[in-house]
Amino acid sequence: MTEKHAYITGIGQSQVGVRLTRDPLLLTLDAVKEALDEAGLSIEQIDGVSTYPGRAAAMLGFSPVGADELVDALGIKANWYAGGGEITSQLGAVVAAEAAVRAGHARHVICFRTVYEAAAMSRPDEYPMPRRERVDSYSQWFAPFNAISAATWTAQYAMRHVKRYGMTREQLAQIALTGRANAALNPRALVREPLTMDEYMSARMISSPLCLFDCDRYTDASTVLIVSAGDAIDEVRCTPVRIAASAGRVERLSWDQAEWMACYATGKDLWQRTDYKPSDVDTAQLYDGFSFQAVAWLEGLGFCGIGEGGAFIEGGKRIALDGELPLNTFGGQIGAGRLHGFGFAHESVVQLRGKGGARQIGGEPKLAVCTSGGGPLATALLLALD
Structure with a gap:
């Protein structure tokens, strides 16, 4: 009721x-x-x-x-x-x-x-950066290796997909290219200039296989x-x-390197709490603090199998505005800015209400999934227009 x-x-x-x-x-x-x-x-x-x-x-x-x-x-x-x-x-x-x-x-x-x-x-x-006199808490897992940035541990998960499943940089690039293309249609987006594959491939590396354009700002x-x-x-x-379903997981509270990011367990939980299925979703707004996190969410939510994320987004057509699963239609964090998770829920509502303007997806979307977190923390919301 x-x-x-x-x-x-x-x-x-x-x-x-x-x-x-x-x-x-x-x-x-x-x-x-x-x-x-x-x-x-x-x-x-x-x-x-x-x-x-x-x-x-x-x-x-x-x-x-x-x-x-x-x-x-x-x-x-x-x-x-x-x-x-x-x-x-x-x-x-x-x-x-x-x-x-x-x-x-x-x-x-x-x-x-x-x-x-x-x-x-x-x-x-006015806003001093925190200074630590000693390594403690979760910093003990990263600081001794000069791996403070989340880019370093996200890159390890991404590199496993490169080595084990054959994901290529050209495939991974589609998250950034799609985000930037959609951001160009969003008047509030932070970065509205287009991005080409050549620019992506020639960008400096941050932590392999992630380059500059794989990171939000x-x-x-x-x-x-x-x-x-x-x-x-x-x-x-x-x-x-309507919030049709929600799910969230925490893995390894120490922030040590868990075998799988929490999005995989969260995605499974989400579908157990609703009669909807991945095939019912009209648009996916998936956390992309780093591009690979969106790939992991695609797998975790069951839009493709584990290890198949690279192939799923290859060429970018499937996740484009007119594709079968329009992804991060506002530009994601890579294009629209680091709104730190809330932008994905905001955009889901915009799309379901048909208020996306130039970036509005076709048809009459009724179901959207949005997520936050990329690592040991993860949350997913399934939003429905009844």
């Missing part, structure tokens, strides 16, 4: 840029206002807030705004709120809100992710989703999108 479900109603997004001077809290408020306006809700109707990972005092560029700050800034009368990093990745904040509204703890929950990494790097006096922006209870959707004026 409708009242037992959770829905994404209003969605909003601030300016997306690099080295913005607008305060990150103000960017967040910009996105909230857009989401509220679309939903036709007032701030008085909001009774919950959910975010990931909360305000990170030691890494303000990574996460400068917490749930409590938004509650205070807007005077929200919150019956329920949450914000922390100990969940199954960024979209885990949406799963938490889904659970809250289904349990009756809230009716309308603002979910948000605000990033300010590009601006922070340009203003180190630091971005300043805020993205907001409002999650509403089924018995509250008569209060909104936008088209509600």
Whole structure:
């Protein structure tokens, strides 16, 4: 029944840029206002807030705004709120809100992710980089090998596909080429210039087989989703999108190198919680902090077999806007900017509502899958237009 479900109603997004001077809290408020306006809700109707990972005092560029700050800034009368990093990745904040509204703890929950990494790097006096006097916690697995960047451990998974399954760089390139082609049609995308195969193949390597164009880039922006209870959707004026299923996994809390990234187990879990099948999906918005992560999600979600991801995307036609599985239609993080997971859910709603403009996929899409996380943390949402 409708009242037992959770829905994404209003969605909003601030300016997306690099080295913005607008305060990150103000960017967040910009996105909230857009989401509220679309939903036709007032701030008085909001009774919950959910975010990931909360305000990170030691890494303000990574996460400068917490749930409590938004509650205070807007005077929200919150019956329920949450914000922390100990969940199954960024979209885990949406799963938490889904659970809250289904349990009756809230009716309308603002979910948000605000990033300010590009601006922070340009203003180190205001946003100092964290310094460690000793190696501890999860850094013990990476720092001794000078492998702080996630590119290094993601590359190990990608190289296994090269060695074991024969994935080529030309195949992997299709994630970046597709993202950049779609970003050119997105007026809010960070990078709107086209990318050619020659440019991709000649780019400097970061960690083999990943090159510069396989990586997203630091971005300043805020993205907001409002999650509403089924018995509250008569209060909104936008088209509600049902959360048909959700799943999340955490593998190896030490962040040591697990055999398989958590997306494989998460994808399997997702389909066990719904009658839908991969063949029912009209568009996939898959996390691409590094291009190979999107390949792994394609396999983990069952769009192709394990080891078949490279062949599945070869040539790019299958994942193009007019292909059988349009992928990252807003440009993904590689093209549209590092919105850190929330951009994929935002775009899923845009596509299901037919609001994509020049990048809108054909037909009448009814089902989208969106994901976040690429490593030991993973979350997947299946969104349906009923």
